[in-house]
Every structure is written in structure tokens, then in C-alpha cells.
Amino acid sequence: MNYPQIVTREEWLNARKELLVKEKEATRARDRLNAERRRLPMVRIDKEYVFDGPKGKVSLLDLFDGRRQLIVYHFMFDPSWDKGCPGCTNLVDNIPGNIARLYEGDTSLVLVSRAPLAKLEPYKQQKNWTTPWFSSYGSDFNYDFEATVDGGEVPGVSVFLRDGEQIFHTYSTTGRGVDILLGTYNYLDLTPLGRQEEWEEALNRSATSVQG
Incomplete structure (x- = not known):
């Protein structure tokens, strides 16, 4: 460059x-x-979703862990895979080890993947992650929130609000929309070399040509 x-x-x-x-x-x-x-307007969630977690079967309401808000990161892990998506792995590596401030904001954060829990747990232990991770295997959750599209996995974030036992879907994003969660990217964006990815190099060349 x-x-x-x-x-x-x-x-x-x-x-x-x-x-x-x-x-x-x-x-x-x-x-x-x-x-x-x-x-943004929100949608009431009337459908029942069941997830597998370390303590057994849980509902979407359980994922809130008593808090009013819930952020779900849709971690790409197809049931046929033996390892999680490298990009999603990078994102979870960027989650702070201490998310107490998030809890102080009455907000829970969990990972959800379509792979069975028997595949998620060993990967979580290998990476030394502490973020709660649940399997949506056998449910429509990934499909309903477009984390699985045309049979393929898609990275994304979905946000929910709880009012008593009522749950509302307030926001979702996919692809580059999850960039804001990547702390190391935000640091690298401050540097001359940036993220050092191909798409970024094209922008650098375009800016140079415009400047003369």
C-alpha cells in the first residue's frame, strides 16, 4: 500500500x-x-422458541435472565460443521470479558447458533469464552430472524425488549451491520494501515486518485 x-x-x-x-x-x-x-416500531413475539443451554431447555424469555433487554448475536455454526465461523469467532473474541456495564443497562447478551449444544460447548471451552451460548437446533428461530437463509448461515444481531412476560422484537441487522461490535476493527480504523482488507484497499486507492 x-x-x-x-x-x-x-x-x-x-x-x-x-x-x-x-x-x-x-x-x-x-x-x-x-x-x-x-x-423503530416493534413486533410482539407470540411464537414459542425452545433453546438448548448448559442447564437444559430454556425459552426466549429465559434468555433475558431477568433483565428488560436482550441482545442475541447469531453466531454462524451450521449443524454439519465441526467448528464455528472464523468471522463470528473473531467477533466473540472482541466481547469484553467483563460485561457488567451491559448488565447495569438492564441488558443481557447471548450467542445463539443452529448447531447442537454438543458442538457448541467444546468450541466455547476451547476458546475460553464466558458469554452464554444457546443452541436453536430443531427450532425456527434462526429462520424466523433470517440468521439462516436459503439453507446458509448468516451472521447477525437481533434485539428484544421484555415487558413483564411479553417479548417484542425491536431491531435486527446482518453482514457489515455487526461491525460496530468489533472493538479491534474500531481501533484499527484509527491507524494508517487500517483493517488491511481488500475492500478497504480499494477505498484507499479511490481516495488517493480523487486527491490528485
């Missing part, structure tokens, strides 16, 4: 100030987007 241009400190400060204007606008745009996301 081409390294950034070498300039004087004054030139760098001028360029940094120009970028700061764009960064502040992006932050404000993100705040507006987050507010709009919170205003």
Missing part, C-alpha cells in the same frame, strides 16, 4: 482540522441514526 504523504507539522494540523469537521458530522449523524433506531 501507499503510505500517507509526509508534510510539515503545520500542514498536518490543517489537514487534521479539515478531517475533524467531517468526524464531528459523522458523530452527529450516528447519534441521529441511533435515535431513529430507538424509535
